[in-house]
Amino acid sequence: MIVEAEDGITARCKKRTQLQQPAVGDNVEWIKTEEGAGRVEKVLERRSLLSRPAKNGQTRPVAANLDQIVAILAVKPTIDPLLLDQYLIVSEFQDIKPLIVLNKVDLLDEQSRLQVDELIMLYRRLSYEVIEVSAAKKTGLDMLRERLKDKTSILVGQSGVGKSTITNALLPDLDIQTKALSTASGLGKHTTTSSTLYKLPEGGDIIDSPGVNIFGLAHITEQNLAYGYREIKQLADQCKYSNCLHLKEPKCAVKDGVDNGSISKQRYLRYLKLRDKLAY
Ligand SMILES: Nc1nc2c(ncn2[C@@H]2O[C@H](COP(=O)(O)OP(=O)(O)OP(=O)(O)O)[C@@H](O)[C@H]2O)c(=O)[nH]1
Ligand SMILES: [Mg+2]
Ligand SMILES: [Zn+2]
Structure with a gap:
């Protein structure tokens, strides 16, 4: 190190x-x-610590003293809302400020723009801040700089979304390695292999991390998982049972919320999917 x-x-x-x-x-x-x-x-x-699950039920520390988790999304290779939710759950659980950044907006065509807008609206309605940038075309970076100023932030997101390209764009003297996605699969190949902290010229630190598996749902229990979904947490105290997990319980305010549209079905289904993953 x-x-x-x-x-x-x-x-x-x-x-x-x-x-x-x-x-x-x-x-x-x-x-x-x-x-x-x-x-x-x-x-x-440490004032905060992110860890990821490791062998034999243990955890490994990933990053310490964070103020902000910046989840990077990009249409290329692909937008993975399930992964985004995991980052947000961890940020809720650890009480670290989340920020969502949509990178590569230069690649959006009319159709993908519509799809992406829908997703962005969903998260904005939940009071998550979403900002749009293009690290390649250097647009939106002033807003991003503003949000990163005087904080320690980690950039997370699957391989190839542009974490290192963004880091390079924010740090004029830096030239860390980034790699074109393999054209056949469109998938990234983990160009960055370890997390590195850089000092921002405006104040604050930014951590460029390797692709996806840098943290999982370590330390997250069933109840914490539900609380990681803001809209579920908000309705949960109206469920009949105080320990309701919003699965098949009667008089569940969360399921009612899904039925009447106040909770996004997509988010609820992702909650169920992650629950299965936890149990496993
Ligand atoms: N069109 C476009 N391409 C971009 C943009 N940002 C990054 N890229 C490209 O996306 C590819 C992957 O970028 P990286 O910065 O290496 O991605 P990463 O998230 O660091 O990937 P790992 O280190 O593997 O986790 C590179 O070819 C970049 O040039 C953007 O805003 N627009
Ligand atoms: Mg990288
Ligand atoms: Zn319930």
């Missing part, structure tokens, strides 16, 4: 053997062992 000192000098570090695994965004105490190298001795207290 790379540690940056207050004076901006960086060092390639190992960690003390007994020490917990540090994550990107951690503040640490470290000692210099030789020129450009050192050892992390202590991880300082």
Whole structure:
């Protein structure tokens, strides 16, 4: 791992053997062992921590001290609302501010524009902020800069949506690797392999992360999953049973909400899908 000192000098570090695994965004105490190298001795207290599920029911830290999770969407390779919901659930659960960014708006044609508008409207109605950018054409970036200012933000989203391209566009002196999607499948191939934090010129930090599996629903219980859906959380106290999971229970305000259209059927179906994933 790379540690940056207050004076901006960086060092390639190992960690003390007994020490917990540090994550990107951690503040640490470290000692210099030789020129450009050192050892992390202590991880300082974290104000937030994202983790992902690891082997044998354990979790691995992904990023620490975040203020904001920026979920990037793009029509190419594809928009994955189920993945978006997972990011939003984690942000609700960890109480980290969410921001949705639609990248590659330059690629939208009339038909995909309509589809995307529908999706954006759904999330805006739930009070999520959605901003539109094109990292390639450099549009919408001032708004994004504004939202990133003085915060520590992580960019997440499936491989190929343009996380590294956005990072490059925000940091004039940077040139991190990005890769064209393979034309046959349109799918990304995980160009970025580890999370890296960069300092923004306007103040604040941005973390470019590798594709999709950087965090899952670690620590999320059935109840937390329901609370991760704002519209479900809002209606849940009107359900007959206080422990209602909004599946087949009678007098469920959430299912009534789906029936009368106040809750999006699509979102509810994704809730059910993620529930299945949790149980598994
Ligand atoms: N047309 C268009 N292409 C873009 C835009 N932003 C990124 N791309 C392209 O999308 C491809 C993938 O971009 P990356 O920045 O490598 O994607 P990533 O999210 O970092 O992918 P991983 O590192 O694999 O997770 C590259 O070919 C970029 O040039 C955009 O706004 N418009
Ligand atoms: Mg990348
Ligand atoms: Zn219910």
